Amino acid sequence: MTVDKTELDKSIKKVQAEFWLPTETLDKIVEYFIEELERGLVDGTDPLGIPMNLAWVMEYPTGDETGDYLALDFGGTNLRVVMVHLLGGKKLETEQSFYRLPHGMRTTKDRNELFEFMAECLEKFLIEKHPSGIPENKTFPLGFTFSYPATQSRIDAGVLQRWTKGFDIPGVEGEDVVPLLMEKVNNRNLPIKVVALINDTCGALVASRYVDPLTEMGCIFGTGVNGSYYETVNAIKKVKGQLPADIPEDSPMLINCEYGSFDNAHKVIPRTKYDLKIDADSPRPGQQTFEKMTAGFYLGDLMRLVLLDQYKNGLLFQEADSKLIKLLETENCIDTSFLSLIESDESEDLSLVKKTFADALHYEDATSDECYFAKEVAEIIGTRAARLSICGISAACKKRGYKNCHVAADGAVYLKYPNFPERAAEGLADVFRWGRDLPYDQHPIKIVKAQDGSGVGAAVIAALSHKRQLQGLSLGLKDE
Ligand code: BGC
Numbered sequence: 001m002t003v004d005k006t007e008l009d010k011s012i013k014k015v016q017a018e019f020w021l022p023t024e025t026l027d028k029i030v031e032y033f034i035e036e037l038e039r040g041l042v043d044g045t046d047p048l049g050i051p052m053n054l055a056w057v058m059e060y061p062t063g064d065e066t067g068d069y070l071a072l073d074f075g076g077t078n079l080r081v082v083m084v085h086l087l088g089g090k091k092l093e094t095e096q097s098f099y100r101l102p103h104g105m106r107t108t109k110d111r112n113e114l115f116e117f118m119a120e121c122l123e124k125f126l127i128e129k130h131p132s133g134i135p136e137n138k139t140f141p142l143g144f145t146f147s148y149p150a151t152q153s154r155i156d157a158g159v160l161q162r163w164t165k166g167f168d169i170p171g172v173e174g175e176d177v178v179p180l181l182m183e184k185v186n187n188r189n190l191p192i193k194v195v196a197l198i199n200d201t202c203g204a205l206v207a208s209r210y211v212d213p214l215t216e217m218g219c220i221f222g223t224g225v226n227g228s229y230y231e232t233v234n235a236i237k238k239v240k241g242q243l244p245a246d247i248p249e250d251s252p253m254l255i256n257c258e259y260g261s262f263d264n265a266h267k268v269i270p271r272t273k274y275d276l277k278i279d280a281d282s283p284r285p286g287q288q289t290f291e292k293m294t295a296g297f298y299l300g301d302l303m304r305l306v307l308l309d310q311y312k313n314g315l316l317f318q319e320a321d322s323k324l325i326k327l328l329e330t331e332n333c334i335d336t337s338f339l340s341l342i343e344s345d346e347s348e349d350l351s352l353v354k355k356t357f358a359d360a361l362h363y364e365d366a367t368s369d370e371c372y373f374a375k376e377v378a379e380i381i382g383t384r385a386a387r388l389s390i391c392g393i394s395a396a397c398k399k400r401g402y403k404n405c406h407v408a409a410d411g412a413v414y415l416k417y418p419n420f421p422e423r424a425a426e427g428l429a430d431v432f433r434w435g436r437d438l439p440y441d442q443h444p445i446k447i448v449k450a451q452d453g454s455g456v457g458a459a460v461i462a463a464l465s466h467k468r469q470l471q472g473l474s475l476g477l478k479d480e
Pocket of ligand 1: 075076146147148149164165199200201220222223224225226227258260291
């Protein structure tokens with residue numbers, strides 16, 4: 001069955017209008033974003049605001065840090081263990097292994113399973129690297145990249161505020177995750193000590209700054225979304241009077257914004273009915289509003305809901321097998337790679353889109369109208385995500401007065417979603433009124449590919465923290 005072209009175009013235009021964010025809307029979002037960043041520095045406990053978590057990194061890396069550090073990267077999709085040899089002179093070597101998160105781990109009812117799995121991966125890695133036996137006379141300092149919102153009273157501790165990215169494991173929220181990991185590490189007699197708990201955005205900033213002194217922000221556009229930048233201690237009103245004397249008022253302090261929770265009060269971002277549904281059906285309704293509209297964990301589901309709507313409206317998939325409709329009614333049956341593939345299809349006959357429907361949804365008979373519609377929608381969803389994503393960057397740069405700098409970005413959406421970097425750069429050009437014609441290489445604020453934050457960044461932060469420890473300097477809030 002072919003669809004009336006006018007009807008199809010009308011439908012695409014409707015979706016486009018629902019998702020499009022004109023520059024004036026971006027302006028309003030950025031303005032309110034700055035307010036939320038500021039409010040979070042005064043009180044980060046408001047569930048409707050941004051936490052602005054202190055990361056207790058009080059130095060900029062120089063590139064001359066040295067030493068061997070382990071990094072455990074637990075970010076959302078996989079688990080990775082990295083051994084980083086910092087050699088000084090901005091040089092380093094890494095060895096790493098990836099471990100697939102067992103199916104169902106995201107929502108296991110037993111928190112022990114998660115921390116046991118982490119310890120098991122650390123053990124496997126150490127054995128692999130030391131086949132003749134893990135050395136007993138040394139302790140491996142570990143940077144633990146735990147990419148979820150955590151309140152840190154010092155650099156080597158962190159209480160999980162709430163799970164994000166579809167995780168829902170009871171007994172971890174409200175707990176310090178470092179002892180939970182160390183219990184399992186100690187049970188296995190592994191010679192490991194956590195010297196720093198790190199957010200992936202902080203790692204991205206520090207790892208990139210290690211080699212590029214123009215870096216002022218670290219961002220992740222991946223399964224989740226977030227950013228970090230350095231504040232000056234005297235701007236962080238919520239810790240006034242609680243800092244030890246060796247952390248002066250003019251010291252830099254790395255802040256993990258946790259801005260995935262931006263606009264939880266629903267004041268500025270226009271939300272579509274699809275956004276409302278995703279939020280309502282998520283394990284944590286009302287939370288991570290900004291993330292739910294921009295991050296990889298949700299973009300596939302947005303596509304699913306838009307496609308399903310076209311079926312319900314009688315426009316598309318009218319002759320499809322009921323199995324496809326059942327699947328489209330299933331949450332998370334489409335992931336972001338579906339959109340990336342579809343967007344990357346430049347062929348006349350959209351053969352890759354057709355193949356993607358077949359591979360991902362076992363739907364062999366996608367019509368050319370369905371393929372065309374899906375490709376348009378992937379572009380619409382990706383464009384909104386990119387334009388919205390730069391609002392956090394714009395707000396932090398405006399707040400700090402950064403006019404020429406690099407923003408180090410990582411995550412599958414940034415790296416793999418076709419046109420995402422270009423659309424993000426266009427969004428920045430709109431907000432800062434650089435004009436669309438200014439060539440990218442002349443953009444004063446550039447989003448660049450980050451160095452490996454969760455591995456190398458964790459190691460550099462661990463080295464900075466280790467150094468402070470050896471110098472007898474404070475690593476957190478004043479002891480009561
Ligand atoms: C988490 C952040 C993290 C981001 C990117 C969000 O869901 O709350 O801590 O930085 O995802 O991984």
